[in-house]
Amino acid sequence: MPRYFFHTSDGSRDQDDVGVELNDAATARREAIRYGGSLLHDNPEIVDAHGGLRIEVVDESGVFCAAVLIQAVDADQARGRAA
Amino acid sequence: MAGQSPSRRPQAALTPGPAQLDIFVRKLLAYSPLSTADQRELADLPFQYRSLGPGMTILREGDHAQVCPILLSGFAFRYKLAADGGRQIVALRIPGDPLDFQSLYLRTVDHHMRSLTAVELALVPLAALEQLADMRRSIARAILVDILVEASIGREWQLNVGRRHALPRLAHFLCELAYRLEVIEPRARAGFDVPLTQEQLADILGLTPVHVNRTLKALEQAGAVARSGRRLRATDLGLLASFADFAPLYLHRDNA
Numbered sequence: 246m247p248r249y250f251f252h253t254s255d256g257s258r259d260q261d262d263v264g265v266e267l268n269d270a271a272t273a274r275r276e277a278i279r280y281g282g283s284l285l286h287d288n289p290e291i292v293d294a295h296g297g298l299r300i301e302v303v304d305e306s307g308v309f310c311a312a313v314l315i316q317a318v319d320a321d322q323a324r325g326r327a328a
Numbered sequence: 329m330a331g332q333s334p335s336r337r338p339q340a341a342l343t344p345g346p347a348q349l350d351i352f353v354r355k356l357l358a359y360s361p362l363s364t365a366d367q368r369e370l371a372d373l374p375f376q377y378r379s380l381g382p383g384m385t386i387l388r389e390g391d392h393a394q395v396c397p398i399l400l401s402g403f404a405f406r407y408k409l410a411a412d413g414g415r416q417i418v419a420l421r422i423p424g425d426p427l428d429f430q431s432l433y434l435r436t437v438d439h440h441m442r443s444l445t446a447v448e449l450a451l452v453p454l455a456a457l458e459q460l461a462d463m464r465r466s467i468a469r470a471i472l473v474d475i476l477v478e479a480s481i482g483r484e485w486q487l488n489v490g491r492r493h494a495l496p497r498l499a500h501f502l503c504e505l506a507y508r509l510e511v512i513e514p515r516a517r518a519g520f521d522v523p524l525t526q527e528q529l530a531d532i533l534g535l536t537p538v539h540v541n542r543t544l545k546a547l548e549q550a551g552a553v554a555r556s557g558r559r560l561r562a563t564d565l566g567l568l569a570s571f572a573d574f575a576p577l578y579l580h581r582d583n584a
Contacts, residue, residue, distance in 0.1 A: 251538050263545065263555075265526065265537045280538040287493040 249273040249310065251280060252301040256294030264305075273302045274311040281313045292317040349373060349450060351512060352398045355424030358511040359477055359583045360470035369460055370467065375450035380443045386427060387441035393431035395451040399423050402447030403523050406439045407531070417532040419482060420444070420505070424512050429471050432458055445523050473583060480578045489534040492572075494543045497533050499552065500572035502562045507576050522553075522560040547571075 246266040251273075253259040267273045277300045284298065285291055291298045297316030304310055349371045356362060356370065375398070380386070386397055386404055399421055406419040418439060421427055427441060431454055461468040481504070488497050502522065509516035522529075526544070530537040544560065547553045552567040553560060562568060 251542070253542070259542070261542070261545075263541055265541050267537075276536050276538050279536045280542075283494065283536055283539045 248305050249276075250303045250305075251277060252303065253284075254294075254296065254299040254301075255284070255291045270302070270304065270310045273304075274313075277302045277311060277313045281315050285315065348377075348400060349375070349398065351400060351424040352426065352450070355426075355511055356470045356474065357584060359580060360466070360473045361584055362466055362470060366464055366466050366470075369464065373452050373456055373460065375452045378449045378451055380447050380449065382443055382445050384443045384447075385440070386443060386447075386449070387437050387439070389437055389440050391437040392435060393428055393437055393454060395453055396429060396431065396457055397427040398450040398452060399425045399427055400448040400450055403444040404441055404447060405444050405528075405532075406441050408439050415531050416534070417528070418485070419478060420532065422505075422508055422512070426471075426474060428454075429457075429475050432461070432471065444528065473580075477580050477583075480580060484578050485532075494533075494535055494539055495546060496572045497535070498529065498540065498543050499547065499568040500574055501529075501533060502553070503565060503569050503572055503574040503576075504579065506562060506565050506568075507579050507581065517565050519561060519563045519565070522562055524560075525558070 246268060248264040248266050249270075250261040250264040252261050265273075265276070267276060281298055281300050292315060297314060299315075300313040302310040302312065353362075353367050353370045357367065362370070376395070378397075387393070387406075389408075401423050403423070404421045404425075404427060405417045406421070407415050407417045409415055421441075427449075428437070431437060457471075461471055484500075484504070488500055492500060505522070506516045506520055509520055513520065524532070526537050526540045529535075530540045533540065535543070544553060544555060547568070548555055550567060550571075552562070552564045552571065554563050555561075568574070
C-alpha cells in the first residue's frame with residue numbers, strides 16, 4: 246500500500262516523517278479531514294492559531310495530494326473586513 | 329511457540345497436558361483465591377489443542393458455542409461491526425485468558441473474535457467447565473470474577489474512547505496492557521513490546537491511524553515509547569501513567 250505523509254501546522258509546524266499506509270490519495274484526503282476533526286475535538290483552540298489548522302497530504306514521492314484548512318471567523322473580524 | 333506454521337491442521341490432544349493449562353490457572357489465581365485442589369482440577373480439564381495464524385476467526389456473532397477457547401499464547405480481540413463495515417475493537421485478550429466464559433451462561437455469542445497475532449488455543453468443552461463450576465463453588469466464583477473484571481475494563485474503555493484526549497487515551501491503554509501482562513510477564517511494567525499495529529490501535533482507541541501515528545511520535549519524543557520499523561515498545565510506564573493519570577483500581581489486581 247502507498248504511504249502518505251500528513252504535515253500539520255497549528256501554530257507550529259509538525260513534519261510527518263513516518264507516514265501512514267493507506268489505499269489511495271482519496272483515502273488519504275478523507276483521513277486528513279477526519280484527523281483534523283480529531284485534533285479539533287481535543288483542542289478546539291487550535292483554530293485560533295495564525296492561519297488556523299492546516300493539514301497537508303503528500304505522497305511518497307513528495308507530490309502534493311490535498312490540504313485541509315480549518316479556520317474560525319468571528320463576528321468582530323467579519324465586521325472589520327466589511328468596513 | 330513462535331514460528332509455528334499458521335496453516336498447521338488442528339490437533340486433538342489425546343490426554344490433557346497439565347503444564348499447558350498452567351498459564352490459564354495462573355491467570356485465574358491472580359484474581360481469585362483457588363486451593364491447590366481447585367488448581368489441579370482446572371489444569372486437568374480436557375481440551376483440544378488448536379493453533380491459528382493472525383487475523384483468523386475464533387468466535388462468530390450468532391454462534392452457539394460448545395467450547396471455551398483458552399488463549400495459551402498470542403493475543404486475540406473482540407470486535408463489533410457497524411453497518412458501513414466500520415470496526416470497533418471492544419476487548420483485547422492476552423495469553424492465559426479464557427475467551428468465552430460468557431457462553432456458560434448466554435446461549436448466543438454476541439460479538440466477533442479474531443486472533444491478533446498467531447495464537448495457540450486450548451478448546452475446553454463448556455460442559456466440562458460447567459460440571460467443574462457446579463462441583464466447586466470457588467471455581468464458579470473465579471469464572472464470575474473473570475467476567476466481571478472484563479466488564480470493568482470495558483467500562484474504562486468507554487471512558488477512554490468517550491472522553492480522554494488522544495495522548496492520555498493512548499498512554500492509558502498502554503498502562504493497562506502493562507498491568508494485565510504483568511500476570512504472565514512479571515517485568516511488563518519495566519517495558520514491553522506492544523503487539524498491535526497503528527491500525528489496530530486506531531480501531532481500539534477510536535482515533536484515525538494518522539492521529540495514532542502523530543501521538544506515538546509525541547510519546548516517542550517524550551521518551552515514553554520507542555519505535556523501530558513496525559515494532560513498538562512501551563519503555564517508560566511511569567511517564568505513560570503520568571500522561572494518562574492512570575489509576576489501576578479498575579483492574580482489580582487486589583482481588584485474590
